[in-house]
Amino acid sequence: MFVDVLRKLNAVFSTHSLFIGSLVIAFLFTLNACIKIPQTNRDSTTDSLDFQMNTTHVNSRAISDNLAFEQSLHPILLANCRNCHGSNSVTTAQFAHIDTTIAINEIAQSNLIDKILPEQSGLVLKLKNQLHNCWTTCEQDAFTIANAIVQWQELSVSPGETFYNKLCSTCHGIDGKGTTRASAFVLPLVENQLLTKIEATMPPALPSLCNVDCAIEVAQYMLNTFNTPTTIHNTITALATLPTGSQQLSDLCTELISINRADIISDVFCNPTAPVITNLGDLQELLGLAFTTPNPIQTFPIPYPNPEFVLSGHSTSLVAKSTSAINPRVIIFTHSLNAQKLSDMVIMGFNRGEQFVEIMTIDRNNSQLFFYLFVFEKACNKSNSCTNADLLTREVEINWTDYTVYSQTNLKNTVFDCLQCHQPDGPGTPSIIRMQELNFPWTHFFSMDTEGGNALYSDYLAAHTEGDTYANIPPAHIIASRPESLEAVIVSIAGPPGAPAPTPSGVPAPSPSPGAAPPFPWNGFVEQPNQFNSFLIEDEVKISNPQQPIINDPPGISPTWSSIYEASVRGEFIQVPYHDVKVTDPIKLATMSQAYNDYLNGLITAADFPDIRDVFLESKLAEIGFKVKPGLDGSGIIIHACTQCHNSKLDQTISRARFNVDLTMMSDTQGGVLMGIERDNEIAIAINRLRLANSDIHLMPPVLFKTLDPAEIELAVQYLCSQITSAIASCVK
Numbered sequence: 001m002f003v004d005v006l007r008k009l010n011a012v013f014s015t016h017s018l019f020i021g022s023l024v025i026a027f028l029f030t031l032n033a034c035i036k037i038p039q040t041n042r043d044s045t046t047d048s049l050d051f052q053m054n055t056t057h058v059n060s061r062a063i064s065d066n067l068a069f070e071q072s073l074h075p076i077l078l079a080n081c082r083n084c085h086g087s088n089s090v091t092t093a094q095f096a097h098i099d100t101t102i103a104i105n106e107i108a109q110s111n112l113i114d115k116i117l118p119e120q121s122g123l124v125l126k127l128k129n130q131l132h133n134c135w136t137t138c139e140q141d142a143f144t145i146a147n148a149i150v151q152w153q154e155l156s157v158s159p160g161e162t163f164y165n166k167l168c169s170t171c172h173g174i175d176g177k178g179t180t181r182a183s184a185f186v187l188p189l190v191e192n193q194l195l196t197k198i199e200a201t202m203p204p205a206l207p208s209l210c211n212v213d214c215a216i217e218v219a220q221y222m223l224n225t226f227n228t229p230t231t232i233h234n235t236i237t238a239l240a241t242l243p244t245g246s247q248q249l250s251d252l253c254t255e256l257i258s259i260n261r262a263d264i265i266s267d268v269f270c271n272p273t274a275p276v277i278t279n280l281g282d283l284q285e286l287l288g289l290a291f292t293t294p295n296p297i298q299t300f301p302i303p304y305p306n307p308e309f310v311l312s313g314h315s316t317s318l319v320a321k322s323t324s325a326i327n328p329r330v331i332i333f334t335h336s337l338n339a340q341k342l343s344d345m346v347i348m349g350f351n352r353g354e355q356f357v358e359i360m361t362i363d364r365n366n367s368q369l370f371f372y373l374f375v376f377e378k379a380c381n382k383s384n385s386c387t388n389a390d391l392l393t394r395e396v397e398i399n400w401t402d403y404t405v406y407s408q409t410n411l412k413n414t415v416f417d418c419l420q421c422h423q424p425d426g427p428g429t430p431s432i433i434r435m436q437e438l439n440f441p442w443t444h445f446f447s448m449d450t451e452g453g454n455a456l457y458s459d460y461l462a463a464h465t466e467g468d469t470y471a472n473i474p475p476a477h478i479i480a481s482r483p484e485s486l487e488a489v490i491v492s493i494a495g496p497p498g499a500p501a502p503t504p505s506g507v508p509a510p511s512p513s514p515g516a517a518p519p520f521p522w523n524g525f526v527e528q529p530n531q532f533n534s535f536l537i538e539d540e541v542k543i544s545n546p547q548q549p550i551i552n553d554p555p556g557i558s559p560t561w562s563s564i565y566e567a568s569v570r571g572e573f574i575q576v577p578y579h580d581v582k583v584t585d586p587i588k589l590a591t592m593s594q595a596y597n598d599y600l601n602g603l604i605t606a607a608d609f610p611d612i613r614d615v616f617l618e619s620k621l622a623e624i625g626f627k628v629k630p631g632l633d634g635s636g637i638i639i640h641a642c643t644q645c646h647n648s649k650l651d652q653t654i655s656r657a658r659f660n661v662d663l664t665m666m667s668d669t670q671g672g673v674l675m676g677i678e679r680d681n682e683i684a685i686a687i688n689r690l691r692l693a694n695s696d697i698h699l700m701p702p703v704l705f706k707t708l709d710p711a712e713i714e715l716a717v718q719y720l721c722s723q724i725t726s727a728i729a730s731c732v733k
Helices: 002-013 018-035 065-070 073-085 100-109 122-128 138-155 159-167 191-201 213-226 230-238 245-258 264-269 280-286 388-392 451-463 475-480 483-490 534-544 559-569 586-600 618-624 634-642 676-690 710-722
Strands: 308-312 329-333 347-350 356-362 369-378 400-407
Touching: 065 073, 065 100, 065 138, 073 100, 073 138, 122 138, 122 676, 159 213, 191 213, 245 264, 245 400, 264 356, 280 347, 308 483, 329 483, 451 586, 534 559, 559 634, 634 710, 676 710
Parallel strands: none
Antiparallel strands: 308 329, 329 347, 347 356, 356 369, 369 400
């Protein structure tokens, strides 16, 4: 394996400097034991495939993933698999389709390749272990496919990434978050400082090992990779295999026509000419959610004809890791006086730091809920140069260069699947709107009428200057967040009209609130699947720490909350919101609030603007929802981390269903259950995905939801390996 590393490095370095290449080889031979050059996990004793790395194309700069696919794996698939897997048939995986976008999309959705461990790719194992339609000998064909996957990876990896992974990651980590040898990078990285640092001091054992071209390549890779917030990278990249722009808009409208869908989205986007949308305000106007009364107000609710809105300082949704009191989630919805009938109601969710807007509409034909994701791009996405200032200030709401609209159908096999939360009981069951904190005092919602809501407002106003506009809400109106109005809408939507409002056992009745009566007859979601009893939980938290909610460290304790949290740990429900009003670390919050304020006042530049989302209370990340509960065994980790996306209630016809936390119910997506070697191979894929870097979109669980530490990953892998019935390389020491 060391020879493989040398062969690859020699090919990479050869385009830059023979002197550097010679130094690298000499240095690695003499100091290999000290530096511990990272190697792949392949072990020749467990796999007979002896890969010969094709190094002829590592010399060039990285090319697009599609072009790399075209020049490596795609021709082999076209030549040998196209007869069965290259048609438009919905019954076979189209990974050999002549259209590379369709082929790559199928490969990604069906988890057919593993670029980290090519020999464990589904395509390889199908040939090697199942002798599936081999065209020469199965051993040789498996080798050919695996080698082409390696080739694909090498073509799409830049020299800077190669240099970094071989020379820097041992100390600084593949993800830049550090190891026991060195700490995480201090962001944002500044190009000239970074270049000087690398040339003069890196790597510490022999700084001259990486200078000139090497230093430039590594610096550029680090700037592009580590200065870009992880969640933004995942948002754009995780949807990269789906159609975009006008092609997706055409596909969307075809779908809406086929299901006889009539709502504001079909009205706006399914016309001969697509609307021009260059900012959040344009989108709000098209959805009927524009703010038109900018003058100061003295009365509540916010004046008609403006929409209504709520701000939230904590979320368990797709934007959980971006939501705090200084970067709140905003939900904007149709004012009850504007909604003369149920189908007029539109709800949108937006968070700075994320490049998408969530939209919910109601069908005029059948009053059913439907969910969409509006994804927008900025110029900096093209050059992978978006800064924190581009994404976490007013700048993210303006200067859009392109957009794409996806329906819940398009998203069902991605990490952005709307229905795993909004249709928790699976296909054919009613969709719901989620508002787990449905009743007074609506713990994590801003409100001038509650103690907790005021505490969140205080934190927000400490960062945002008086004239700062957030999501186009006029600054004078920002104090008009009214969770009771959102509650009134939610308990009014869906089901047969006119039914009396029930009061389920143990669940508070809808909150009494003058002026916030439901706009439609009662028929809605008074009982959330894992409802957060705000009044009781807040009362228990305050008893445990009387300084709550203003001072949240030390954290509070709530037996009521612990009960519903344990249910989510067991995989019965999605993550429950945190028990305290604030999810923030006081010191981090003060630091980031000052930085945001300094930026607005011109005291720091965009290049120095930090990631203001880094404000969470580290000691409570599991309870906030970003990690699994401490102390779980391997089975418990898999259940807590994976159930939301991999359970038997969800659509079992999509490739995501091939893995299930109930390992006896892993689906073949055709109505049957995976068994034998196929089941074990799917478990192997899950194991490999658990081991991926945080920056990889195939990581399980996705960083959008939870992060596992190395010890938890090892426990989860040990558990999965204990459940297999045949030998797989991923489980061999």
